[in-house]
Amino acid sequence: MRLVEACRTGIRETLAHKTRSALSFSAVAIGVASMLYTFAQTHGMNQEIDRAIGLIGPGRMDVEAKKDYVSKGLSPGLSADDADDVRRSIPELYMVYPVAKHWLNELLSAGRKFDNVLVVGTTPEWSKRDWVYTRRGRWLSEEDVRQASRVCVVIEPGGWVKKPFWASWMWEGPFEGFLKRHDLLGKDLILGDHSFRVVGALRDPPMDKDPRWGHYSEGNVSVLIPVTAMHSMMHDYGQKHPRSVDSIQIDTGDERTLPLAKRRIEAILKRRHNGEEDFEIKDSREEIEGQLKETAKYTLAATVLGAVAILAGGIGILNVTLAALFARIKEIGIRRAVGATRLDILSQFVAEAVLLGLCGGLAGLGLGAGGIAYLARHTDRDLASLTWYHFAGAFLIAGATGFFFSLYPAWKAANLDPVEALRDE
Amino acid sequence: MIECRDVVRVYGHEKKGYPALRGVSFAIEKAEFAAVMGPSGCGKSTLLNIVGLLDRPTSGQFLFEGKDASRLNDAERTMLRRRTIGFVFQAFNLLPRLSALENVCLPMTYAGAKRAEREARARELLERVGLKEKALRTPLELSGGERQRVGIARALANRPAMLLADEPTGNLDSKSSADILAMLQDLHEEGLTIVLVTHDPNIAKGAGRLLRLKDGKLE
Numbered sequence: 183m184r185l186v187e188a189c190r191t192g193i194r195e196t197l198a199h200k201t202r203s204a205l206s207f208s209a210v211a212i213g214v215a216s217m218l219y220t221f222a223q224t225h226g227m228n229q230e231i232d233r234a235i236g237l238i239g240p241g242r243m244d245v246e247a248k249k250d251y252v253s254k255g256l257s258p259g260l261s262a263d264d265a266d267d268v269r270r271s272i273p274e275l276y277m278v279y280p281v282a283k284h285w286l287n288e289l290l291s292a293g294r295k296f297d298n299v300l301v302v303g304t305t306p307e308w309s310k311r312d313w314v315y316t317r318r319g320r321w322l323s324e325e326d327v328r329q330a331s332r333v334c335v336v337i338e339p340g341g342w343v344k345k346p347f348w349a350s351w352m353w354e355g356p357f358e359g360f361l362k363r364h365d366l367l368g369k370d371l372i373l374g375d376h377s378f379r380v381v382g383a384l385r386d387p388p389m390d391k392d393p394r395w396g397h398y399s400e401g402n403v404s405v406l407i408p409v410t411a412m413h414s415m416m417h418d419y420g421q422k423h424p425r426s427v428d429s430i431q432i433d434t435g436d437e438r439t440l441p442l443a444k445r446r447i448e449a450i451l452k453r454r455h456n457g458e459e460d461f462e463i464k465d466s467r468e469e470i471e472g473q474l475k476e477t478a479k480y481t482l483a484a485t486v487l488g489a490v491a492i493l494a495g496g497i498g499i500l501n502v503t504l505a506a507l508f509a510r511i512k513e514i515g516i517r518r519a520v521g522a523t524r525l526d527i528l529s530q531f532v533a534e535a536v537l538l539g540l541c542g543g544l545a546g547l548g549l550g551a552g553g554i555a556y557l558a559r560h561t562d563r564d565l566a567s568l569t570w571y572h573f574a575g576a577f578l579i580a581g582a583t584g585f586f587f588s589l590y591p592a593w594k595a596a597n598l599d600p601v602e603a604l605r606d607e
Numbered sequence: 608m609i610e611c612r613d614v615v616r617v618y619g620h621e622k623k624g625y626p627a628l629r630g631v632s633f634a635i636e637k638a639e640f641a642a643v644m645g646p647s648g649c650g651k652s653t654l655l656n657i658v659g660l661l662d663r664p665t666s667g668q669f670l671f672e673g674k675d676a677s678r679l680n681d682a683e684r685t686m687l688r689r690r691t692i693g694f695v696f697q698a699f700n701l702l703p704r705l706s707a708l709e710n711v712c713l714p715m716t717y718a719g720a721k722r723a724e725r726e727a728r729a730r731e732l733l734e735r736v737g738l739k740e741k742a743l744r745t746p747l748e749l750s751g752g753e754r755q756r757v758g759i760a761r762a763l764a765n766r767p768a769m770l771l772a773d774e775p776t777g778n779l780d781s782k783s784s785a786d787i788l789a790m791l792q793d794l795h796e797e798g799l800t801i802v803l804v805t806h807d808p809n810i811a812k813g814a815g816r817l818l819r820l821k822d823g824k825l826e
Contacts, residue, residue: 187716198704516700519661520761521689521717523682600661604700 185529192534195506196541202502206535207542209498213491214546214580215553220488221572222554224481231477233393235470239277239311241434242466243444245451248459257458262409262425264454265305268432271450272443276435279307280427282412289357289405290372292364296357301334301373301405303412303427311433314393319367319382322408330410334378336366337404340386349389357404371405376415378407440465492579495542496587503535503591514595515603524596531592532585539584543577550576608769608800609658610634614667616653621665627653629823630667635802635816637768640795642814643804650823651804652773658802659771660688672768689718693762697774699754701746707733707757708742714764725764732760736790752783759790769800776810788813 196203247260265280282303289296306322315337326333338361342349366380386392413425434443444463451461507514514527522530554568616628627650635641643651656662657669660676663684669677671691676684693714694700701710708729715725733742736756738749746754755775762770772791776784792813795801803814811817819826 194704512700513702516702517713517717518685519659519688519694519700520714521685521765523685523717525682526717601656604661604696 185533188526188529188533189537191530192537195530195534196537199506202506203538206495206498206502206538207545210492210495210539210542210580210583211546211549213488213493213495213583214543214576215550216491217488217576217579218547218550218568218572219554219557220484221576222550222568223484224477225568225572227477227480230393231470231473234473237312237314237393238466238470239433239435240437241276241440241443242311243432243434243440243447244464244466245430245432245447245461246428246464248462251460253460254458257455257460258423259426259455260428260430260451260461261423262413262427263423264451265427265430267454268430268447268450272446274434275432275443277307277310277431277433279305279310279431280409281308281429281431282409282427284412284416286373286405288372288374291360291366292369294360296360298355299357299405300403301407301412302403303407303409305409308406308431311431314387315384316387317382317384319380321382322406326408327410329408330414331408332376332378332411332415333381333408334371334373335382335384335406336361336371336380337406338362338383338385340388340392343388343390346390355402355404358402361404373405373407374416378405378411492583495539495580496583499535499538499584500587500591502538503531503588504594506534507531507591507595510595511598511603511606514598515600515606518598518600519604527598528592528596531595532588535588535592536581536584539580539582540577542584543580546580547573547576608635608637608639608672610668610670611654611657611664612668612670614654614657614664614669616650616657616662617665626823628657628664631820631823631825632667633818633825635800638795638798638800639816640791640801640814641803641816641818642811643802643818643820644806644808644811645820646806649820651806651820654820655771655773655802655804659692659694660684689714689765691768693765693767693770695755695758695762695770695772695775697777699746699751699758699778701754701757701761703746706743706745707738707749707760710746710757711760711764714761718765728764729760732763733757736760750783751779752786755779755783755787756790759787759794763794767799769802770794772801772803774805775803776805776807784810 245260245264253259262280262282265278269275269278280303284301284303286299286301287297289299304322305327306324309321319335322333322335325331339354339358341362365383367383369380370377371380372378409427432443432447434440444465448463452459455461517527551568551573611631611633614628614631615626617624617626619625631650631654643654645651653662657664660671660679663669663677667677668675671687676687679687702713705713708726711729711732712725715728720728730739730742733739736759738753738756738760741749741753746757749757758775770791775791776787779787788810791801791803801814803810805811
């Protein structure tokens with residue numbers, strides 16, 4: 183019997199046994215829906231990682247002083263001059279900026295005093311990566327750096343779009359809280375002994391929409407000033423080198439140019455540090471790879487869950503097809519007697535199950551897409567961005583489930599002795 | 608047409624099982640009308656299953672048009688069966704969810720006939736058995752006699768060489784029985800080979816030849 187006939191018979195039988203069909207149908211539908219949810223989860227997560235990499239920069243490096251390194255006294259240590267030299271020597275680098283951190287003991291604003299405020303001295307290139315802010319006023323300029331201007335930019339916390347219950351236990355610095363409530367743009371801040379004009383205010387994105395995904399290059403910074411101002415104003419800052427910095431952030435702009443650039447920067451710094459290798463260049467890819475590994479783990483877990491759901495659907499089909507077989511022994515006998523071969527019987531049962539699988543799959547796609555759209559509206563995860571091949575994949579899996587799990591019952595049906603089957607009442 | 612040579616059919620274990628047929632030999636010629644008679648449990652149905660290529664003898668030979676059919680595998684027997692043999696059952700054995708027309712189409716579907724072709728043939732056959740108006744009814748909407756007429760139409764679908772009828776009037780009232788028998792007679796007169804199993808001597812009388820089976824052997 184041709185396939186069309188098998189399908190026609192399949193449709194007829196499916197419709198004739200509504201409860202039975204509905205049961206395996208819903209089993210597959212739920213399986214497909216959860217499969218789809220799995221796809222959505224992992225797809226959303228991959229997108230977040232991509233976005234995070236885009237923010238961090240694909241060719242990002244972090245130069246820091248080597249930990250536990252005992253200097254021979256030759257090296258002046260990492261300084262803003264190093265950053266300038268790297269910038270000059272390799273102009274094709276997308277981004278080079280120094281980071282000088284200082285925990286301020288005393289900050290005065292509008293008559294209020296705060297302690298332990300993190301101030302970062304840097305250059306305008308700071309804005310080239312990790313820029314997730316909305317800005318008011320202006321950003322630091324090259325002129326500010328040249329003049330060591332006493333200007334600063336503050337970063338206001340972004341709060342939450344929808345505050346989760348556990349957020350109330352998160353620690354918030356008093357200055358952060360102050361920034362949230364007061365607009366300091368255009369006002370003066372007293373940092374230590376010097377007054378700085380607030381020329382710009384950056385606002386963090388809401389915590390639950392923050393694409394940095396836990397990646398903060400400098401910790402919770404509240405105040406940014408020109409690195410030159412940092413060096414000239416903060417007396418207690420200077421260490422070995424008057425222009426000492428904590429790190430130099432570099433991005434080549436391209437993952438492929440990173441290894442070469444890394445070697446060249448190494449050479450420049452080694453020369454400047456009189457042969458001492460007292461620094462280390464950390465490649466952000468390591469960090470990203472760590473995140474990817476985490477994602478892979480999560481993906482696997484979610485896929486296993488989806489597979490289990492599909493398996494349950496498959497066993498449902500197996501069960502239903504077996505039950506159908508026992509209810510239809512007589513029919514099989516009649517069909518055999520009037521000329522159906524074993525293959526005819528086999529294809530009839532398989533066609534029925536595949537049909538059920540596909541219908542269930544279709545319903546599952548609807549269910550899954552609806553559920554995901556709902557979840558995407560009510561959570562922070564980006565779930566709705568599924569592409570056609572996720573749907574096609576889930577649909578095919580549903581069909582394949584019907585196919586494979588009906589093979590055994592169909593094989594059993596096909597191998598019934600026609601005489602015995604005819605005698606069945 | 609067909610020939611049985613010392614056909615033995617044992618159910619279950621070959622040595623210890625139950626022997627339904629214990630060495631049956633006979634031949635039926637083309638266009639013969641043969642009745643197989645005997646009390647219940649004598650092996651009538653077993654014989655019919657072997658003749659109808661649904662079953663194989665445990666030992667002995669069954670020749671179908673000179674070929675040894677006992678050596679054919681399942682698929683070969685099925686193909687031969689659907690081309691050459693039509694079954695009429697006591698319990699009609701129609702598929703309850705299919706219409707009369709679809710039931711008649713079924714053997715042609717399995718034989719690979721085109722849809723239009725088989726529907727035309729089925730209508731023609733239903734008209735012949737007097738059910739032209741009831742072609743779209745399901746078996747549940749037909750009387751016993753009508754059901755058996757659908758059964759005969761189905762048996763004739765692939766223009767078989769032989770019709771096997773297992774107690775075709777066993778579930779029918781006398782009026783319907785007479786109709787069915789008359790129909791079989793007509794078919795016989797047109798040249799169809801018919802083997803009919805019955806335990807009713809009156810029905811057997813209509814056949815040209817009588818095979819009496821008792822305890823698995825021909826008398």
